Amino acid sequence: MEMQKRLIETELSVLESGVWGTIGGYSVSAAKALAEYSGANYGLLCHSYDAAYEAVLRHFGARFDESQTSDATVVCEVSAPADSLVAVCVGSTPVFTDVCETCGMMRPKNLEAFLQSIELPIRAVVLDYLVGRKEDYKLSRVQEICREKKIPLILNVGGYIGARHEGKPLTDYCDAAIFTLGKGSAIDVGMSGLVLTNDMGIFQGAFAYHNCGRGFGEGASLVMNDIVGGDLRVTEWTAAAAQIILEEGALATPTPMVQEKMKGQPVFDTPYVKKQQ
Amino acid sequence: MLAIxxxxxxLKKNMPAWPQVTDIDREMLRDTLLSGNYNSGKLRKEFETAFAKDCGVAHCFAVANGTVSLELLLRGFGIGKGxxxxxxxYTFIATLSSIVFAGAxxxxxxxxxxxYLISPASVEEKxxxxxxxxxxxxxxxxxxxxxxxxxIxxxxGIKFIVDAAQGVGAExxxxxxxxxxxxxxxxxxxSKNLTSGEGGIITTNDDVLAKNLEYMLSGGKDGDKFVSVAQDHRITELQASILLSQYSKLAREVVLRDKNAAYLAGRIKGLGFVEHLAYDERITTHAYHLFLMRFKKEELAKKGITRDQFIKALVAEGVPICSGYAPLYTFPCVTSRDTARMIGTNIDVTPLPVCDNASFAEGSWMGQAVLLSDRATLDAIVDAIIKVWEHAEELKNV
Known part of the structure; x- marks a missing residue:
């Protein structure tokens, strides 16, 4: 009840402020709080998971030469539909790699050979990071392979905000981690998406793609930068709600299905899971 | 003495705040938060139904914003690379970025x-x-x-899309x-005349398009089958609740802006060096998101000054005015490597004479909140314009 009271007071203050969108205070502070909670340097809130993922994918596409009008995004064959559908929307071809039968995630040992077999330049590797799976999953090996090949690695972490791998923040293992703040997520604000990264360049690039080409700190001035950006912005309503829920420690409990999957398994250390134990 | x-x-007082908040907004927001239901889509559907009815269209979709709405339309029509x-x-970058994001x-x-609106004759040539x-x-x-x-x-045999980003209420x-x-x-x-902070609305009578939009907004699905690309650009219930409450006062504000715009236009009509832009008699309602004016460069030149100098002086007098859009073809992003890569070609950025004139020499505007102010404020704006004109020669070194 206290949280709800605080939520209502905060949202009413947003209403009275007149700043309801276009990079208000909460869109910045909530993203920062979520980044700190997750052990990342930078956070960017967008209006949905798809939007967050799109901002990052578009940024990764910008490194290609203008003659490279086709590229591939490597996704797991068992993954969220958005992983491949958003890739198509940004003009990239999804290429599917198989998954490990025990943990359901991308197979590191086959990844290197798989990447070499793809003829198109690769925009990114997107790994569905399934919290609560096998303890000995070699996420660091996936990261090594991607680094050697200079391919950005994106982790789709779903709703597991705050998840860790071997006790370390997920952003230590990837270029960007994407989260959803919708139904069934640790933080449910109806719909939103979060990008976390330790890389300032990725943060600024994704920010510009999400805000009409304007970088962080450029305000609402007319656009004179050299990328065409869209509008993937979160509203102050949603950002404020996310911040309140986080600050009140009111993260959602894992669903029964997730709890069942985690039962008896060595689990990755996440504050989300710890709440249940 | 000029303020500059x-x-x-x-002008000594601020323009009316925007957005304007009423008890309806407070109540609606509180009720939505108390319900704890941010996912149902119930308020979104309520808004879509009401808006479609009022506009006289078969289909209405409330989405995340007015940029993704354009992109969704283009994708829904199957428009893309090539x-x-x-x-x-002469418009905001979003019109262009949605086309580029769709790959076209x-x-x-x-x-x-x-x-200062798109010329049908020029369209036909292109x-x-x-x-x-x-x-x-x-x-x-x-x-x-x-x-x-x-x-045309x-x-x-081509599609015609009305980008009414600033035009809600226009007829x-x-x-x-x-x-x-x-x-x-x-x-x-x-900043828009109907706002939820961020938000967008699509309207259409095209049943095929509507179906495509439904698929795209439902994760690309038709039932259990994936039938299209998808991007989750639905509006949230919190946004929808604000849209509903703000919508309840839109009609009243449209009338007030129209009345005040007519007054302002009438007051500057005889001044000779500035004019409100032409108003086609077929426009039964102008939404007045902006009050556009032209400062006649020939008249200003007689005083040895430019529009930009004039506007600087007006801003110093407290008038919330600016010189308007720069032409999109002058933006570095339009000719960037990244844009060329996204669409597979270069965009023709040959300057267009009328747009250049509007952007660099004559155009200006004031925002819609000005048109919600009182008569005294409108008179003060005109007084400021006259004052600056009477001292125009003093602006030569500004």
Whole structure:
């Protein structure tokens, strides 16, 4: 009840402020709080998971030469539909790699050979990071392979905000981690998406793609930068709600299905899971 | 003495705040938060039904914002790489970015000097065998020549999209502009006349398009099958609740802005060096998101000054005025490597004379909140314009 009271007071203050969108205070502070909670340097809130993922994918596409009008995004064959559908929307071809039968995630040992077999330049590797799976999953090996090949690695972490791998923040293992703040997520604000990264360049690039080409700190001035950006912005309503829920420690409990999957398994250390134990 | 030289500004008080908050907004927001239901879509559907009915359209979709709305429309029409889409250069970047994000090539048509809106004659010149759509922007809430543009689209078998980002409430020949063309797109961003902070609305009578939009907004699914690309651009219930409450006062504000705009236009009419832009008699309601004016460069030149100098002086007097859009073809992002890569070609950035004149020499505007102010404020704005004109020669070194 206290949280709800605080939520209502905060949202009413947003209403009275007149700043309801276009990079208000909460869109910045909530993203920062979520980044700190997750052990990342930078956070960017967008209006949905798809939007967050799109901002990052578009940024990764910008490194290609203008003659490279086709590229591939490597996704797991068992993954969220958005992983491949958003890739198509940004003009990239999804290429599917198989998954490990025990943990359901991308197979590191086959990844290197798989990447070499793809003829198109690769925009990114997107790994569905399934919290609560096998303890000995070699996420660091996936990261090594991607680094050697200079391919950005994106982790789709779903709703597991705050998840860790071997006790370390997920952003230590990837270029960007994407989260959803919708139904069934640790933080449910109806719909939103979060990008976390330790890389300032990725943060600024994704920010510009999400805000009409304007970088962080450029305000609402007319656009004179050299990328065409869209509008993937979160509203102050949603950002404020996310911040309140986080600050009140009111993260959602894992669903029964997730709890069942985690039962008896060595689990990755996440504050989300710890709440249940 | 002019305020820019240390004198006292003519305008002493702030313009009305925007957005304007009422008890309906407070109640609606509180109820939505108490319900804890942010996912149902119930309020979104309620808004969509009401808006569609009022605009006289079969289908309405409330989405995340007025940029993704345009992109969704283009994708819904199957427009993408290799296709050309005609747009005016005198508009916000979002019109262009949505075309680029859909993978299509933007092609600029010049604007009409009388109203700064897309010129049907210029559109016709720009059509090629790759042209798939025209996106006509109701800049400032003023409808372009919808009859001529619909005719062009029909004759060439291409889509006509009304970018009514700034045009909610506008009517052409007694009908909402959202009911014209193959589809319309509206923005509900923070500054817009109907706002939820961020938000967008799509309207159409095209059943096939509507179906495609439903698929895209439902994760690409038709039941259990994936039938299309998808991007989750639905509006949230919190946004929808604010849209509903703000919508309840829109009609009243449209009338007030129109009345005040007519007053302002009347007061500057005889001044000779400045004029309100032409108003087609087929426009039955102008949404007045912006009050556009032209500072006649020949008249200013007689005093040895430019529009930019004049505007600087007006701003110092407390008038919330600016020089308007720069042409999109002058933006570095339009000719960047990244944009060329996204669409597979280069965008033609040949300058267009009427747009150049509007952007660099004569155009200006004030925002919609000015038109919600009282008569005394409007009079003070005109007084400031006259004051600056009377001291115009003092601006030569500004």
């Amino acid at each position: 030289h240390g004198g006292t500004p003519v 296709d050309e889409v005609i747009l005016p250069p 090539t933007p092609v600029f048509a010049d604007i009409d000097d009388s109203n 059509i090629t065998d790759k042209t798939r759509a025209i996106v006509a922007v109701a800049v400032g809430g003023c409808p372009p020549d919808l009859d001529a543009l619909e005719d 689209a029909k004759r060439h 052409w020949k007694g009908k909402s502009i959202c009911a014209y063309g193959d589809a319309a797109s509206i923005s509900c961003q923070n």
